[in-house]
Amino acid sequence: DAGVTQSPTHLIxxxxxxxxxxxxxxxxxxxxxxYQQVLGQGPQFIFQYYEKEERGRGNFPDRFxxxxxxxxxxxxxxNALLLGDSALYLCASSLNFQETQYFGPGTxxxxx
Amino acid sequence: xxxxxQNSPSLSVQEGRISILNCDYTNSMFDYFLWYKKxxxxxxxxxxxxxxxxxxxxxxxxxxxxxxxxxxxxxxxxPSQPGDSAVYFCAASRSNFGNEKLTFGTxxxxxxxx
Numbered sequence: 664d665a666g667v668t669q670s671p672t673h674l675i676x677x678x679x680x681x682x683x684x685x686x687x688x689x690x691x692x693x694x695x696x697x698y699q700q701v702l703g704q705g706p707q708f709i710f711q712y713y714e715k716e717e718r719g720r721g722n723f724p725d726r727f728x729x730x731x732x733x734x735x736x737x738x739x740x741x742n743a744l745l746l747g748d749s750a751l752y753l754c755a756s757s758l759n760f761q762e763t764q765y766f767g768p769g770t771x772x773x774x775x
Numbered sequence: 776x777x778x779x780x781q782n783s784p785s786l787s788v789q790e791g792r793i794s795i796l797n798c799d800y801t802n803s804m805f806d807y808f809l810w811y812k813k814x815x816x817x818x819x820x821x822x823x824x825x826x827x828x829x830x831x832x833x834x835x836x837x838x839x840x841x842x843x844x845x846x847x848x849x850x851x852x853x854p855s856q857p858g859d860s861a862v863y864f865c866a867a868s869r870s871n872f873g874n875e876k877l878t879f880g881t882x883x884x885x886x887x888x889x
Contacts, residue, residue: 698879705866708877721876753818755818763821763824764877768817
């Protein structure tokens with residue numbers, strides 16, 4: 664079975680632009696979570712979605728938004744990009760919100 | 776406020792010996808703990824977990840110990856192998872909230888010396 668997949672793998676944007684990152688969960692998994700990992704730090708929780716509903720939100724500004732589709736894939740949107748948004752964005756999926764989360768390879772975003 | 780701390784940024788261990796990675800937490804509401812391993816250019820890979828109702832969990836070469844009174848957990852790898860060289864993250868959650876939010880430490884880079 665394929666693991667969690669994310670696209671694109673790398674992305675370069677300029678300040679003020681908007682970006683959309685995509686995630687496909689493991690087949691059968693209904694929950695998707697998003698994390699931001701800044702260099703030298705551990706991943707930080709951004710959002711969790713289960714059955715297309717937001718179940719949790721981390722301490723991130725409203726510029727960050729996400730959604731989950733009927734096929735359980737998910738998108739993370741970031742508006743008005745700042746230099747500090749440069750990071751590795753990780754998606755994790757789980758069977759449901761109570762199960763172990765399995766991570767994708769991430770999307771590396773560089774904001775210039 | 777760093778609720779999960781890994782105070783050793785790096786650790787070097789001889790192949791075949793025991794690797795011990797440590798993690799401390801401050802939030803007494805955490806009751807489920809996980810270890811993830813991360814290679815460069817890959818996402819974190821789940822290794823092993825432990826619930827607060829236990830003090831030890833084993834899976835092959837990996838054992839996690841939990842000391843709730845000290846708010847401390849450790850991951851033991853025996854014997855250490857070159858393929859174990861990676862960054863290890865400790866993570867914690869509150870299971871009554873359904874594990875929707877994992878709080879991670881900053882990671883420990885483990886290097887196994889052949």
